[in-house]
Structures are given as C-alpha cells and as structure tokens.
Amino acid sequence: MPRTQWSGQVDEGDRPASPVGRIAVGIILNPTHPATQRAYAELVPQLRTAGAHYRSMTTSVERSGRWQAEQLIDWGADTVIVLGGDGTIRATAPVLAEADILTFLVPTGTANVLSRHIGLRTTRHAIDHCKRTIASAIRDGDPPNLRNVPINTAEYQTADGARHRTEFISLAGIGGGARAVAHHPASLGLLGYAWGAAQALFAADFTASTDFTASTDFAASTDFAARTGETLSTEGTASAPVWSVMASKVARPAGPIAVFPEAHIDAQTFSMLTVGPFPHSPMARCRAWAGIAAACLQSRPDVHPLMNYRRTTETTVTVESPVPAQLDGDLIGDCLELRVSAGEKTLRVSAPAS
Template identity: 85%
Template sequence: MPPTQWSGQVGEGDRPASPAGRVAVGIVLNPKHPATLRSYAELVPELRNAGAHYRSMTTSVDRSGRWQAERLVKWGAEIVIILGGDGTIRATAPVLAEADILTFLVPTGTANVLSRHIGLRSSQHAIDHCVHTIASISRGERPDLRNVPINVAEFQTADGARHRSNFICLAGIGGDARAVAHHRASLGLLGYAWGAARALFAADFTANTWNTASMRDAARAEDTANTGEGTASAPVWSVMASKVARPAGPIAVFPEAHIDAPTFSRLTVGPFPHSPMARCRAWAGTAAACLQGRPDAHPLMNYRRTTEVTVTVESPVPAQLDGDLIGDCLELRVAAGEETLRVSAPAS
C-alpha cells in the first residue's frame, strides 16, 4: 500500500479517536529510498494486526521531517516510527524529543548509523521489533529504551552566514566531508568507500581547533590537561566529533565512542605527506592501526574526549552532519546535547 501525504492544520477534532487499548502511531517515511516503500508495505499490515491506530506522512525535499513530526505530535501520536536514514532522524528528533514521544527506527537509508549502533540489524529486524514492542505496550508492558542525545552544531558558511542545526552521530570538516561529497548513494555503503577513496588525496587545510570540556567533565576526569585546550593553526586532513564507534562499515574508527555518552570522541587526522607514495604509506598505516583495533596508536590519528569542539579555517572547507553535506564552512562548532530522544531498542 503506498503511503499518502497528510497535510493541513490539526485541531482537536483531528485527534485520534482510538478505542481503549489501541495505540496512536505516527509514521514518518522518506520515499527517497526504494527500501522505504517496501518496508512500509510490510509494516502497515503488522500494525493493523497489532491493533494500532496509525497516521502516515511522507517527507519531501522542502520538508525533510520536522514539519511532519510537528503535525503528528499535534494529531496526538503516542509513538512515532521513522522509516528512513540518519538525515530523516536528525530532522524529526528535536520535535519528538521536546514532546517526549517514544520513537522507533526502521533503517531504510544508506548508512543507517544510529540504527546499527542501537542493535537494529536490518529493516526487517526493526519492523519485527517495532510490532512486537507496540503490542507489548498495548498490554501495559514497558519497552527497553535508549536515550539518544541530540547534539548541536553552529557553523559559518563561505558567504559569512551563520547557521544552527542538530545532529545525532557524527560531525566533521575536511576530508571526511569531501568523502561524503564524492559518495555514490546508489552503491550503499560501498558508495561511501568510493567517496573516501577519492578524498584520500585531498589537500590538507589549515585549522585552529579548540576542545572545551565542561566543568562537570573536568571534575570527573583523572587527567584534566585537555580541558579548554586549543591547538595552534596547523595543517590537517580532517577534524571529526563522533558519538558512534563505526560511522561507516565494520571498522571501529572511534573505539571509545558511545551513542548515549555525554561526551564526543574527537579525532584530528593528519597532516599527511605531500608525495603520493608517502601519502599511500601513511594511509596504509592508519588502516592497519584501525584493523588492529588501535587507531589511537598511529601518530596521524589524534583523539580527545570533549563536550565541545570549535574548528576555524583560513579558507572555506566542506563540512558534514550525520553524513549530509552542509556546505563549505569557515567555522564549525559542535556541542554535546542535553536533550534526548527516547528510542526503543532491542534488549542487549
């Protein structure tokens, strides 16, 4: 069954008139990916069998999820299911977190980083978990939850304009964003590998990076030397802040990162040698260190734990949030969020 876009203002008369024991379920789906429609066709009959009362809304280029989430909250959704990737989750998360709505994820995007890190192995696994859990909620049982922080990003684009946005898993500026720019979505995760291969020889850029840890984090830390530390302008390939261990593929690039942690794992990569041969050797060394589970042992992979990172650059450099380009930037500041999204996750 193809989903229909529901629009218009919502008043009290539009709130769901669910019989006792039926759960009001809102569905936000991103039709960009063919997997979304397939998953939706599998999900809806299961929801009906579980006795749920549901309302579906599709995203668009102009309305990527926030507007849809707002409409569903006003409609009276007790639960919202997101069929899409990390970008759709990022767009809806602030609204759902503010409304304290229980959220389910059905990964149908390209990388599906958040879904993988909370234990959802596939879209079918997610649908099964969703239907089983909603049925148990109808019986009065409590679901297993993960409180996922919604992080904040402030950035200045090449035209001097300043912007504010949110992200969940990963933010970066430099080579990692160039890899995103070159990736081929049609190839799935292999498309990111293609983009990364093209970005390996991207020129280093000059950056000034500041780590700002909160007083609370400093008080907990055994070594407070990194609190409020900054680096002088220096050439780097990329600066990233992550809440996930494996942003793409099976390799733990950020082995100390956790999705529900109060801090980021910040990684500065580079600078790399200029000659192609030496650069290949350097990249081979970082790859070997990652495969051995010790990326921090390589001198070109510099890690820190922090709640806030600010990167300023001399000339515009591409930046990304959760694998989506936000443009060429002169400054990127990210801060660990305090507001959290309640996500239903399989029991670990």
C-alpha cells in the same frame, strides 16, 4: 505503492480515540529510499494486527521531517515510527525529543548509523521489534527498552559568510571526511562511501584552529593518558595543518571498522578525532594511510601518530579558506567555521534488548 497514496494516510479518523489499551502511532516515511516502500507495506498490516491506530506522512525536499513530526504530535500520536535514514532522523528528532515522544526506527537509508548503533541490524529486525514492542504495550503496558539519545547542536558559517544553527545526532566533521561524503555516489550505497573516501585520501591538508572543551572525567582518565602519552586538560586550542577534524558519538560511522572505539551514542561527550598532517609525497602518504588502516583493523586506531583523539563536550574549528563540512553524513557545504556542542535534550528511542 504510488507515492500519492501515502501522503497523510489515515485509517481511523483525523484524531485517535483514547480508550485503555489503544495506541496512536504516527509514521514518518522518506519515499526517496526504495527500501521504504517495502518496509511500509510490511509494517502497516502488522500494526493493524496488533490493534494500533496509525497515521502516516511522507517527507519531501521542502519538508524533510520536522513539519511531519509536529503534525503527528498535534494529531495525538503516542509514539512515532521513522522509516528513513540518518537525515530523516536528524530532521524529526528535535521535535520528537521536545515532546518526549517514544520513537521507533526502521532503517531504510544508506548508512543507517544511529539504527546500527542501537542494535537494529536490518530493516526486517526493526519491523519485528516495532511489532513486538507495540503489541506488548497494547496488551500489557510493558515499558520498552529505551536508549536516551542526546540531540547535539551545530553552528556553522558558510563560505558566503552566513551563519546557521541546526541539530544533529551522531557525527560532524570538516575537511577530508566531509570530502568523502561529497564525492560518494548515493546510488552505490555503502560502496559509494568507500568510493568517496578513496577520492578524498589525497585531498590537501588545510590549516585549522581548533578550540575544545573536554569533559572533566575524561581529562582525569589516566588510562587514556597512558595509552596516548597526552597531557590532558579541560580546555585547549590548537592550530596546525590537518586532513580532517571529526566529532563522533558512534564507534563505526561507516562500515564495520571502529574508527572511534571510545564513542557511545548515548554519551554526553564526543570522541573528537584530528587526522593528519600527512606527508606531501604520494608514496609517503600511501604508507601513512596503510598504517592507519592497519591500526584500525587491529581496533587500535589511537596508536597511530596521525590519529589524535580526545573527548570533548564542545569543539570549534575555524579554517582560513572554505572547506567541506558534514553532519550525520550529509554535506552542509563549504564552511569557514564549524562549532559542535553536546546536547542535553534527548530522544527516547526504543531499542532491542541487548
């Protein structure tokens, strides 16, 4: 379907009627993903069959989703379906959360981290879920199975000294993990992330000063202390050479391996991971990575001495020289500082029953 036929498509007028049993559905599409076109062509006839009135809007480089979400809310959308990847969700989520709009996800991006972690296995599975849930709501008014996903805050300083503030959903990081994102060829999909990770394995460590605020409940967790041998506190500062620092609310940021086994998408805290420092010898570094891989495959990454975990509500990483940083798998540039805070505002996402 040509892109020019998508933009602002309206089937039944500029504003929906509001009779009982009638649902106005807004659709936000990221047309850069080929899978979006196929999903959209399959979704719309099913919405018509269900009796929903819809309006669709596409994203662009200049307007990546926030403006489209605002327009659909002004139009009168009762619910919004997002067809895209994690970047599209990140752009739209703050607006939809602020308006308390029920949101459906149809994953058509590369990693689709959030969608996977709320139980949407494939694009087809997501479309079927939309159809069933919206049809049920029109017919019976049945409430959907909801996940309340916190919208987190990131503040960062780029290499030119400029300071920025934005929001993200599931993952933030600086150092080696962000280098992997920077080197991944998007055309290869998930294999591109694997290639990027391979490129980043031998990146040099960097000195980072990390300030964190831990959750009180987690600091009292004797189970975690027993497993890690760590003396827990609610606040702390560490300065040391590291390969990467990451804060996550998802267990599997890329692929099937649980890198953050204690992370949960709807948690009020991050699982924070500091990786490194690594030995300088290439052979010793290969052995270290092999040990980390083995620990991850055994679902116990925390037992490896170079994988240091804690749970935090806020983390600030300051570095001596600019280092790549990423949010939700998208590179935000070389940064001197990255601060992430767990959000209180939540996005209401419809998810399959577990």
